[in-house]
Amino acid sequence: MERDIHPAVTDAADDIAEMEIRGAATIADAAAAALGEQAEASEAETPEAFRTEIRTAARELHETRPTAVSLPNALRYVLRGMRGETVSELRASVIEGVVEFRRELDHAQDNLGQIGANRLRDGDTIMTHCHSTDALSCVRHALEDGKEISAIVKETRPRKQGHITAKQLRDWDVPVTLIVDNAARRYLDDTDHVLVGADSIAADGSVINKVGTSGLAVNARERGVPIMVAAQTLKFHPGTMTGHTVEIEMRDEAEILPDDEREEIGDVTVENPAFDVTPPRYVDAIVTERGQFPPESVVTLMRELFGDYHASEPWER
Numbered sequence: 613m614e615r616d617i618h619p620a621v622t623d624a625a626d627d628i629a630e631m632e633i634r635g636a637a638t639i640a641d642a643a644a645a646a647l648g649e650q651a652e653a654s655e656a657e658t659p660e661a662f663r664t665e666i667r668t669a670a671r672e673l674h675e676t677r678p679t680a681v682s683l684p685n686a687l688r689y690v691l692r693g694m695r696g697e698t699v700s701e702l703r704a705s706v707i708e709g710v711v712e713f714r715r716e717l718d719h720a721q722d723n724l725g726q727i728g729a730n731r732l733r734d735g736d737t738i739m740t741h742c743h744s745t746d747a748l749s750c751v752r753h754a755l756e757d758g759k760e761i762s763a764i765v766k767e768t769r770p771r772k773q774g775h776i777t778a779k780q781l782r783d784w785d786v787p788v789t790l791i792v793d794n795a796a797r798r799y800l801d802d803t804d805h806v807l808v809g810a811d812s813i814a815a816d817g818s819v820i821n822k823v824g825t826s827g828l829a830v831n832a833r834e835r836g837v838p839i840m841v842a843a844q845t846l847k848f849h850p851g852t853m854t855g856h857t858v859e860i861e862m863r864d865e866a867e868i869l870p871d872d873e874r875e876e877i878g879d880v881t882v883e884n885p886a887f888d889v890t891p892p893r894y895v896d897a898i899v900t901e902r903g904q905f906p907p908e909s910v911v912t913l914m915r916e917l918f919g920d921y922h923a924s925e926p927w928e929r
């Protein structure tokens with residue numbers, strides 16, 4: 613069956629695993645697009661062969677990274693919409709589902725951005741962690757509303773995605789101060805909002821985001837700086853409604869300690885968790901395309917959105 617998988621799927625899966633494609637929303641978008649290419653190019657001769665092919669492709673994409681729930685949510689969206697009696701009907705339904713999913717994702721990010729922008733005042737300084745397209749959508753809308761925004765950007769070790777944020781903000785003419793992660797507490801005194809994204813939001817309102825978010829949130833709370841999480845509902849983790857926890861991805865040690873440096877230090881254990889969990893009490897608002905929510909109340913919206921969720925995933929059948 614493996615040979616029927618389109619190169620667009622294996623390439624997307626490799627790029628997601630290697631973080632050439634990264635960021636929860638971007639990963640979801642790329643995975644959906646790859647499923648669309650699989651459907652388009654499929655040479656399956658029977659409906660069952662077609663279904664198997666799409667499920668196999670979805671499984672390959674699913675196995676890349678475990679934490680951002682936007683990925684399984686995207687795959688589920690497309691696979692649940694797969695219907696028809698013939699290969700061509702099935703193909704059309706998958707392609708249509710992909711187009712619809714990607715359109716909704718763009719709309720959600722745009723709507724969320726407008727809602728998040730309403731929280732920002734003219735002249736505010738934000739502090740960012742990592743690179744989040746949902747968070748940047750809030751800044752973009754605030755700028756479009758004519759507000760002046762400045763940014764303190766944490767570089768975000770070990771992969772320094774803060775540089776991507778800094779570049780985007782500079783392209784929008786936003787004044788940027790880049791700091792090392794360890795300087796964050798000092799600069800919170802100059803910050804009006806901490807603004808971050810999310811890879812997953814749990815049913816209790818916990819925010820799973822790039823490692824370092826929880827420490828930043830605790831420090832911000834101590835300093836009285838509000839913490840705003842920009843996360844479209846695609847980031848809601850349905851499994852957490854039924855007692856599952858969100859798996860935290862452990863990445864390669866070499867991201868922290870390259871081999872040559874390791875040789876100098878000697879035999880040490882290196883741990884490289886990519887994400888951490890910020891408890892709801894440190895978060896002021898979760899901004900979604902459906903409005904802003906205190907973290908403790910997201911479960912109500914999750915029930916509405918995932919009411920029919922059950923643990924068996926469509927790509928496992």
Ligand SMILES: O=P(O)(O)OC[C@H]1O[C@H](OP(=O)(O)O)[C@H](O)[C@@H]1O
Binds near residue numbers: 742745
């Ligand atoms: O969906 P958007 O808002 O773009 O990004 C959400 C989150 O995804 C990223 O993870 P990684 O860099 O892929 O490990 C960051 O943790 C970021 O906050």
